[in-house]
Amino acid sequence: MSDVRLSEPHRLRIEQVLSEALAIEDIAPSRLHEAMRYSALAGGKRIRPGLVYASGAALQIPLLPLDRIAVAIECIHAYSLIHDDLPAMDDDDLRRGLPTAHKAFDEATAILSGDALQAFAFEWLSEPIEGLRPDQQLKLIKVLSVAAGSRGMVGGQAIDLASVGLALQEQALETMHAHKTGALINACVMMPSYCSDSIDEKQRELLRRYADAIGLAFQVQDDILDVESDTDTLGKQQGADIAANKPTYPSILGMAGAKEKLRLLHQESLAALDDFGHEADLLRNIAQFIVQRIK
Numbered sequence: 001m002s003d004v005r006l007s008e009p010h011r012l013r014i015e016q017v018l019s020e021a022l023a024i025e026d027i028a029p030s031r032l033h034e035a036m037r038y039s040a041l042a043g044g045k046r047i048r049p050g051l052v053y054a055s056g057a058a059l060q061i062p063l064l065p066l067d068r069i070a071v072a073i074e075c076i077h078a079y080s081l082i083h084d085d086l087p088a089m090d091d092d093d094l095r096r097g098l099p100t101a102h103k104a105f106d107e108a109t110a111i112l113s114g115d116a117l118q119a120f121a122f123e124w125l126s127e128p129i130e131g132l133r134p135d136q137q138l139k140l141i142k143v144l145s146v147a148a149g150s151r152g153m154v155g156g157q158a159i160d161l162a163s164v165g166l167a168l169q170e171q172a173l174e175t176m177h178a179h180k181t182g183a184l185i186n187a188c189v190m191m192p193s194y195c196s197d198s199i200d201e202k203q204r205e206l207l208r209r210y211a212d213a214i215g216l217a218f219q220v221q222d223d224i225l226d227v228e229s230d231t232d233t234l235g236k237q238q239g240a241d242i243a244a245n246k247p248t249y250p251s252i253l254g255m256a257g258a259k260e261k262l263r264l265l266h267q268e269s270l271a272a273l274d275d276f277g278h279e280a281d282l283l284r285n286i287a288q289f290i291v292q293r294i295k
Contacts, residue, residue: 007050007282014049015041017067018074021124035105035113036120040078042096045293047218047286048073051188054282055207056195058273064130065195069140073188075121076148080184082114084157118148132195139194147187156180160246168247174216181222182215189283206272210283213269218290220262223248227255229294266291 019041025034049070056066085092085100086107092100101110125141132140146152156179163176189211193199227250249258269287273280 010050010053011046014046014070018071021071035109036117039082039101042098044096048077048188054286055189056192057282058276058280059192061192061195062131065132068129069191072121072125075117079114079117082110140191143187143191147183152179152183163247165245170252173247177219181219185215186211209272210269213265214287214290217262217265220249223250224258262291
């Protein structure tokens with residue numbers, strides 16, 4: 001299975017705008033800012049900002065609002081990874097091939113850096129954005145707040161922690177991942193649609209279907225890789241979910257069943273884009289990337 005490349009211009013763009021947005025280490029408190037940059041700029045696949053730019057391309061949204069959205073979402077994602085890796089959560093030592101934040105710094109600094117990245121995401125979205133009205137910005141903040149909170153990502157993590165050792169049914173597992181992983185991915189795709197009054201509800205519904213499918217596909221592939229890949233390739237501990245006795249798609253459906261579900265979710269994501277033309281090709285490419293990635 002080969003790894004598919006995301007849009008290189010968009011990956012380079014988010015690296016630049018994210019680095020420029022975050023406070024540098026010379027600004028006090030310097031150790032906190034160093035820790036924030038360590039986690040947020042540690043590379044990674046950048047799928048979430050890639051989705052922001054791809055959705056924006058499909059809807060012909062200017063780049064400047066997309067930069068704002070992409071930075072905010074990547075800060076939320078980085079904060080979530082810092083907290084997920086903590087000893088009180090998943091207790092992981094590796095992330096993206098590097099020591100996790102609490103290993104590279106210390107547990108207190110890691111917690112604070114995650115807190116600060118979360119706060120910065122909303123500060124960044126609340127500043128004036130060229131081409132957007134205040135009511136449009138407020139909608140962006142609302143969508144991201146819900147996706148990141150108890151009805152989204154944080155709620156999913158709570159369900160995940162409560163599910164360790166339990167024999168979940170497929171629907172319960174899907175509900176957990178729709179919150180933990182899917183909610184923020186959904187926000188990536190949907191937020192650009194609120195940057196223009198010309199986007200109709202039919203377009204939003206199709207994008208929502210696409211986002212729901214790839215959000216779940218991302219987790220199914222994650223579960224498959226946790227079994228079939230290795231620590232060096234993944235950049236994190238292989239087999240961690242099995243060792244933690246967490247419910248996964250292979251454990252519930254078997255490996256063949258998990259791979260079939262992945263195939264069907266990929267088809268569903270592409271079908272949702274049938275009404276879009278070549279302007280949605282980046283979204284199609286990301287769907288392919290998600291189901292074919294090797295880490």
